[in-house]
Amino acid sequence: MKRVYNFSAGPSCLPVEVLQRAADEMVSYGDSGMSVMEMSHRSSYFKDILAEAKSLYKELMNVPDNYEILFLQGGASTQFAMVPLNLLSKSNKADFMITGSWAKKAYQESARYGEAKVIASSEDKTFSYIPKVDSKDFTPDADFFHICVNNTIYGSRFRPDNLPDTGDVPLVGDMSSNILSEVYDVSKFGLIYAGAQKNMGPAGVTTVIIRKDLIGHAKDITPTMLNYKIHADNDSCYNTPPCYSIYICKLVYEWVKAKGGVAAMEKINKEKAKKLYDFIDNSKLFTAPVVPEDRSIMNVTFVTGSDELDALFVKGSKKAGMENLKGHRSIGGMRASIYNAMPMAGIDTLIDFMKKFEKENA
Numbered sequence: 001m002k003r004v005y006n007f008s009a010g011p012s013c014l015p016v017e018v019l020q021r022a023a024d025e026m027v028s029y030g031d032s033g034m035s036v037m038e039m040s041h042r043s044s045y046f047k048d049i050l051a052e053a054k055s056l057y058k059e060l061m062n063v064p065d066n067y068e069i070l071f072l073q074g075g076a077s078t079q080f081a082m083v084p085l086n087l088l089s090k091s092n093k094a095d096f097m098i099t100g101s102w103a104k105k106a107y108q109e110s111a112r113y114g115e116a117k118v119i120a121s122s123e124d125k126t127f128s129y130i131p132k133v134d135s136k137d138f139t140p141d142a143d144f145f146h147i148c149v150n151n152t153i154y155g156s157r158f159r160p161d162n163l164p165d166t167g168d169v170p171l172v173g174d175m176s177s178n179i180l181s182e183v184y185d186v187s188k189f190g191l192i193y194a195g196a197q198k199n200m201g202p203a204g205v206t207t208v209i210i211r212k213d214l215i216g217h218a219k220d221i222t223p224t225m226l227n228y229k230i231h232a233d234n235d236s237c238y239n240t241p242p243c244y245s246i247y248i249c250k251l252v253y254e255w256v257k258a259k260g261g262v263a264a265m266e267k268i269n270k271e272k273a274k275k276l277y278d279f280i281d282n283s284k285l286f287t288a289p290v291v292p293e294d295r296s297i298m299n300v301t302f303v304t305g306s307d308e309l310d311a312l313f314v315k316g317s318k319k320a321g322m323e324n325l326k327g328h329r330s331i332g333g334m335r336a337s338i339y340n341a342m343p344m345a346g347i348d349t350l351i352d353f354m355k356k357f358e359k360e361n362a
């Protein structure tokens with residue numbers, strides 16, 4: 001069986017153990033005689049899968065009891081609208097930090113429903129850093145403060161110890177590309193959302209972790225399907241949930257737990273990222289554009305400085321058994337997405353290839 005090292009930003013590589021388990025259970029789940037894809041979402045089999053997924057996720061993320069966990073559809077992009085529709089309930093104002101394309105999209109969507117203020121942006125330097133901010137510049141009565149915790153395209157992140165201090169204003173974090181990658185204190189957030197297809201499972205399901213007091217204040221115009229209360233009251237089964245995607249997430253949660261949980265993932269992820277960044281920082285050919293203190297440990301961006309060499313690198317890497325190292329179409333260069341499921345051997349293969357490429361082209 002051929003398996004490549006897949007550095008895709010999303011959908012992205014999943015643990016091979018998870019894929020194999022899914023394959024084993026594909027035709028008949030347990031003693032059900034049917035696939036999870038074929039069973040009623042009201043069946044006891046699926047109810048158990050959902051309950052187990054929710055409880056494992058709660059445990060892995062150390063989610064306090066005053067938070068609700070939802071499994072929704074529509075991707076992280078739907079959250080860009082759902083968050084303001086549900087949270088803009090008092091002052092109708094929200095603050096934003098623009099640290100990349102996803103953060104900007106969240107801001108633009110929110111501006112359609114209320115007052116949206118940009119507190120800081122790193123667009124001046126192609127989003128290569130996380131701006132330093134001062135709480136006194138924040139809107140004191142804002143309904144929420146939004147950040148994109150890990151910037152998938154540019155390769156920067158808010159470290160867990162570098163979150164903006166928003167006081168009583170609920171902090172909303174898009175953690176689509178770094179959920180389950182290192183330990184973040186959920187209680188510092190009012191809401192965390194994450195599309196599954198980067199570090200958690202297949203496309204089709206988006207998780208929302210929301211403080212319970214933030215549920216139930218949606219604007220009147222909010223479509224039923226975009227109201228957190230509807231989904232919370234119906235335990236994510238108001239309508240048919242993305243059953244199979246939730247089932248795969250459950251298998252991923254079991255895998256993460258078996259590996260020692262998020263803290264253990266963090267340790268390995270930091271080793272993987274450090275090895276790669278250290279090599280790049282000592283290279284005569286490659287450079288990493290993001291300032292060291294704000295670098296993502298999930299999406300490592302780097303360039304040679306020449307578009308031609310970048311293209312040659314991407315082409316050559318495919319021959320060496322690596323896929324999807326091309327940077328996002330908006331910035332070019334290279335990007336290695338090294339999510340939980342990417343083994344250290346993938347990093348070593350990449351570095352070996354970079355060494356060879358440097359020798360031949362520097």
Ligand SMILES: *Cc1c(COP(=O)(O)O)cnc(C)c1O
Binds near residue numbers: 010075077078102175
């Ligand atoms: C991929 C991504 C999105 C968009 O996710 P969809 O599920 O495609 O809507 C939003 N935010 C971040 C940080 C992402 O990485």
